[in-house]
Amino acid sequence: MSGFTYVTDTASPVHPVSALDYLPVDQMRALQLHRLQFIVKYAYDRVPLFRRRCEERGVRPEHVKTLKDISLLPFSMKTDLRDEYPLGLQAAPMSEIVRFQCSSGTTGKPICIPNTWNDIEVWKNGVMRCLAMGGVTPNDIVQVAYGYGLFTGGLGLHYGAEGYGCAVLPISGGNTDRQLMLMKDLGVTTIACTPSYFLHIIDEGHKKGIDFRKEMKLRHGFFGAEPWTEEMRDKIEEYTGLVAHDIYGLTEIAGPGVGGDCIHRTGLHIFEDHFYPEVIDPETLEPLPDGEQGELVFTTLDRTGCPMIRYRTRDLTRIEATPCPCGRTVRRIARINARSDDMLIVHGVNLFPSQVESGLLKVPDVLPHYQIVVTPTGALDTLEVKVEVTPENFSDDIRHLEELRKRVGAAVKSITGLTAKITLVEPHTLPRSEGKIRRVVDLRKANA
Ligand code: ADP
Ligand code: ZN
DSSP: TTTOOOOOOSOOOOOGGGGGGOOOOOHHHHHHHHHHHHHOOOOHEEEEEEHHHHHHHHHHHOOOGGGGGGGGOBBBBHHHHHHTTTTOOOOGGGGEEEEEEEEOOOEEEEEEEEEEEEHHHHHHHHHHHHHHTTTTTTTTTEEEEEEOOHHHHHHHHHHHHHHTTTTEEEEEEOOOOHHHHHHHTTOOOEEEOOOHHHHHHHHHHHHHTTTHHHHHHEEEEEESSSSSOOOHHHHHHHHHOOOEEEEEEEETTTTTTEEOTTTTOOEEOOOTTTTTEEETTTTTTOOOOOOOOEEEEEEEOOOSSSSOOSEEEEEEEEEEOOOOOTTTOOOEEEOOOEGGGOOOTTTEEOOOOOHHHHHHSSSSEEEEEEEEEEEEEESSEEEEEEEEOOOTSSOOOHHHHHHHHHHHHHHHHHHHHHOOEEEEETTTOOOOOOSSOEEEETTTTOOO
């Protein structure tokens, strides 16, 4: 890795794992093209579905002469993984496969991704670069409270943090009392879990009278696997005093660690030497210029178990190619607050749960625990937002509650444009989650 010039905003040396974050852009593009040409040929020779689709378009691997030529290649989607379930897209022989990971199935039948040892290393590298970006050091004690197993959260953070030299507490999700006890007794400095589960941990701690700022040693949190807003980040930081980092990923492309934010919070840097990003118009499928919002698409440049070429994530974002004050040259995506699968259409208006969250959390008297219920009522559906309020506010004073209800309604309307029925509820009454939370109950759907 010597020979590259690093540019950083800190006096501290760059951790070796982050070297490629600072690669001059032309060198990065050369590396990406080299890897793209390799992976396209590799997949063409080994994955019948990919080869067939290329043949239908008259494309052969040698047609990829520049990075732009990626647009000649066919897209892939979750339905391909389902149609070819379980292992139709596997490219490496079973002798090279060391682990299966499956998506959590938030939106249907799980999909199964076979990983080679090299794939695990690539994934681990992404997580380590996220930790480095956040300022974690090998002195940190990392409590991995993402679920372990088929879901990528637990094992992803585990291998990354261990590889980075941290002391890992592999506690997985659940058993919140024990989470709190070990967090305190070991002096855990870094927590990794879904933001909704961390809120639950905080909530349980508060019930026990724990003051996180005084009694815990938490300095970092790595939160992801589900959308969460800047307002939620502020709440988490206010309650605990830690720095809340955003970490992004998906099973099909590796797991957590495809990208993450640096201390400047200008979006999520993508480790694009492994994961080549594009943003496309989901209707026309045409690539969009940097800065325009569309569907995020990834090509795994060096994963060999199940290479994904132009995989449509269904996550909506834009690419930020402007320089980041941290000096990293790898491009960024805006935080993922919208996933096509989560979009609700209410009164003809497109609505994402994160918009409701942004609105709600602008009101200081509510807690970050909420639920959205859509009920079919004749011609017009009812959008109800249930939200917990602080114990001080949950009083018998009807006039006060009514005034708060109006403020919350106005805050939600200012972001969503929709008039919602606001229901203020007692603290600790809405459902909690130990993994990914389900915020929406859509009673218009048969299986809600
Ligand atoms: P599933 O699709 O079943 O939820 P995964 O567990 O692989 O499967 O989850 C990946 C998805 O989780 C991403 O496509 C994205 O929608 C969401 N996600 C992951 N990290 C983040 C994050 N930091 N912010 C917002 N959404 C995220
Ligand atoms: Zn940065």
